[in-house]
Amino acid sequence: MNLHPDYLLNRVEEPEDIKTMSMDQLEQLAEEMRTLILERVSTIGGHLGPDLGIVELAIAYHYVFNSPTDKVIWDVSHNSYPHKMLTGRKLGFMDPDHYQDISGFTAPDESDHDFFKIGHTSTSVALAVGEAEARDLKQDPKHRNIVAVIGDGSLSGGLAFEAFNNASKVKGNLIIVVNDNEMSIDDNQGGLYQGLAELRATEGKSPNNLFTFMGLDYRYIEDGNDLPTMIQMFKDVQDIDHPIVLHIHTLKGKGYQPAIDEKFKYHWRKAFDPATGEDRQAPAQESYNQAVVKELLAEIDEGHEIAAINAAIPGAFGLKDFQAAQPDRYFDVGIAEQASITTAVGMAEAGIRPVVFENSTFLQRGLDQLIHDVALNSSPIVMVVVNGSISSQSATHQGTFDISYISSLPNIEYLAPTSVEEMVSMLRWAIHQQDVPVVIRQPAHELLHRPATTNDYDEVKYEIAHQGQDVALMAVGGFWKLGEQVQAQLKEKLNIDATLINPISVTNLDYETLHHLPEQHDVVVTIEDGNLSGGFGETIARYFGPTNVKVLSFGAPREFADAVPLDVLYNQYHLTPQQIVDDIQRVVHTF
């Protein structure tokens, strides 16, 4: 049910509907939109601060420009809620029954006013440069204005800089709005932000200016939350014949005081009570994150020279606790995954043991650094990867690829713990050894307790949790519990006493155990929480390829899953215990 049938926003079907509104009406619209953002995010979770701060920008954009003939590209696009409300998707914010119809990011399949699926930062300027260059090449007079909106936080990502460098080569219209709210997800990191602060302090008059240095035209707007100012700004540059940067100063969280006071906490929230600011669902009492941080602090107490490095998302790893306890050993490099890895390699050469924290989906930005800096130098850094998993979240942040692109690299040991005790045991070993880079895939599932069976991972030795026969189940990391369930059902339903193996590593094989498996097993089954293509299952399939052993591999197919509930996904992917047992039965019966 539409909670606000009285709202002016109900009159807005298309952006052109706001073009005839008075300034008072537009201001009222802004108020309504802020209420709706808060209602939706506090109910189902999402991005709050970034969207509250950008309401006037979105209204002004659609008031002045003609979408979708003119094109706007929202960087990261988690700040596109106001844009969505003005482009035919208001019900996704007014009616809780329709909240889930609308994704948290721009989505061309939702609307003609969105041009790309975007969920990672720092891409908007490069996309806009491409749009502008293509328009000029085609001598296409239609798309007169190409607008990119990029936050100050996103500027720290190298791709943004690469794109600004190319923006000045564009010969026609290109409007880049730098939305400076003085924040990244967390505090901004690095010297760049001194320069931006100086520009704000001088209202854009400082001659030392990153943007003009790179040959770009530039204007500064102090109050990016003032609607008349923003409308005038866009009118001034509409149809401009060259690239220009509009540096606007906005207030992250505007309209909801807790989000202004605690910008990090309210950047992105799970569902919460707007009155108290408390999560609606209490966080788990124990987490892998807590165990990892506790172990690192204990290692430091024992005299180990450790540093913790992350790229702008300490909340994803519980690193705020580490930072509080060991501020000198905490490094946030900004939204700069490449630098997080290569800087760690520098540290490791100098005798510090860096523990680099990465989110699977963002680690994709660091592949060359993993290959050329880490693997080639066999640099003994330690890396913890979270959210490497099949999940129900947005396809923009899919974490199913990491096993494929890491396990194929030389020298790196990629370990997959099944439990919190094993996670800590592997982390300790990784820190104490000096020989190889170690990546640890933190389970993305409910915390599991089971003891580690070794403290030494110098050579990978599979854990045989149960010795059976005929069928050997290899359950990787976070899918351990699924492996146990399959084992139980095989016994119960088919009277097969399957062997259950924890393979410990997704890179290095335990050749001895594998060599002897065929003596008592005809079928080997791999179960992994990631892509089948290039995954662990294929490694095992290749190993047994020349033998009589049959291999069945379970995992995710080569596809993007966009906000599909996890139980539906598992069902589609044949990842329920029943489905796996059925598939095994089919193969066993062909004997």
Add this chain to the structure above:
Amino acid sequence: MNLHPDYLLNRVEEPEDIKTMSMDQLEQLAEEMRTLILERVSTIGGHLGPDLGIVELAIAYHYVFNSPTDKVIWDVSHNSYPHKMLTGRKLGFMDPDHYQDISGFTAPDESDHDFFKIGHTSTSVALAVGEAEARDLKQDPKHRNIVAVIGDGSLSGGLAFEAFNNASKVKGNLIIVVNDNEMSIDDNQGGLYQGLAELRATEGKSPNNLFTFMGLDYRYIEDGNDLPTMIQMFKDVQDIDHPIVLHIHTLKGKGYQPAIDEKFKYHWRKAFDPATGEDRQAPAQESYNQAVVKELLAEIDEGHEIAAINAAIPGAFGLKDFQAAQPDRYFDVGIAEQASITTAVGMAEAGIRPVVFENSTFLQRGLDQLIHDVALNSSPIVMVVVNGSISSQSATHQGTFDISYISSLPNIEYLAPTSVEEMVSMLRWAIHQQDVPVVIRQPAHELLHRPATTNDYDEVKYEIAHQGQDVALMAVGGFWKLGEQVQAQLKEKLNIDATLINPISVTNLDYETLHHLPEQHDVVVTIEDGNLSGGFGETIARYFGPTNVKVLSFGAPREFADAVPLDVLYNQYHLTPQQIVDDIQRVVHTF
């Protein structure tokens, strides 16, 4: 034999040996070193212009600082020849019998004065930041000076910017030398270079300064090839207690006029005659590059809206010819692989068909852009990948990983042509279709002529080049000829009439053909020019995992191969026809 027993350089065993030399002697050393660079490169190939320009810098560094207690990190490190001559490796430049002892890049296994294996650009500042932060964390007074030397061309790579942003957070010593020779590999690209030009024009006095904008101290030195000036510069900043940028202006190619006049041509050369500038070995009459460029130009003539994009290495793709014919449709984004891909996605959205040219080893920098921008958006860009191959070149540039990290991605079609005709046929189809991103792996082998058997790759349909039985050989792309050789030897030596299949694609399978293969075949053999781990062979091994068909996969193991001759590598990897036949025989005999 040492060609120059009379050289002063013979007296230099360690850097400290130059500390007692007079300025005249140091100048003489510089002259000698330039002669040696030219001799080595013209004889065995290598980097010329960058090393000729940096001789004084290297001498001054080692004259002032104490290596290896003080540490210098050479960006890309193809400019480390002078450094190598002064750190115990002079014979690698004086004695042709020892040329091959010394790699073209820094190598810790060669010398304690090298700290990292480096061959890709833009990493030095991040590595140096890590070194400096680690020194300060450990309160280690030994490594007082950490020096990074980065060229102006390398500044266009996003990682360099990410690292500069973090450099200003370093609290102790950090010296970043920006070696500005006004060139990248080709001409510099982008607005950044306007800013640098203005700094050169004002001798560093312009208030608009990227480096001070980011909070870094800064000095400009106009003549970076003047030895006394360079020595004084380093003396001035020795043991400085904070980060500083030394922006020095040098002459690329100094000392060899052709390299000054034609900086692109002489950046990196195969062996050549220094008198005439001609290659010692005439280039091939026909190349894949030429065929690709010819096809693109023909498509443009037919009215297709094409652009060609590359990241600073047009020479690797023969794109100079394209640029000359279609300057408006030619885009060089600088050393910025991320931007090359994301900008292409922007172009494709606007209706231009971008053809992105990438070198396998550098494409690693674009994985997130391939996943998040290309695959997720199913953006119909076309990409040509060169040097995806097992090769005898430096491990820093190993091209064996691309199948692993591309073929596991959704939506992308990764095609592997076997011949020039097939390459062109695939390229034409890729340009004409509108649905999916298409990547084409250009064979890295001698040009092969064989007709394409189809012009339609909408659905992958394997080419059965020869129908036999018992054994099916699937030879991928550049290894087609090897597949033919194996087929011939199987017939000749084992009287096995093997089926020979061209699988066309390394991503999408021809399920129908695969489904029927077991009817007449017991063994399937895959042969691919890349990593086994995550490669095509594993895809096939997984497909046949649950069946009675045996699969043997041939390719490269998970390792780096550093300048090992190709025949030796093939032998190690079981990639000679004889070895493959022997391995097949072993499996066939177990029936």
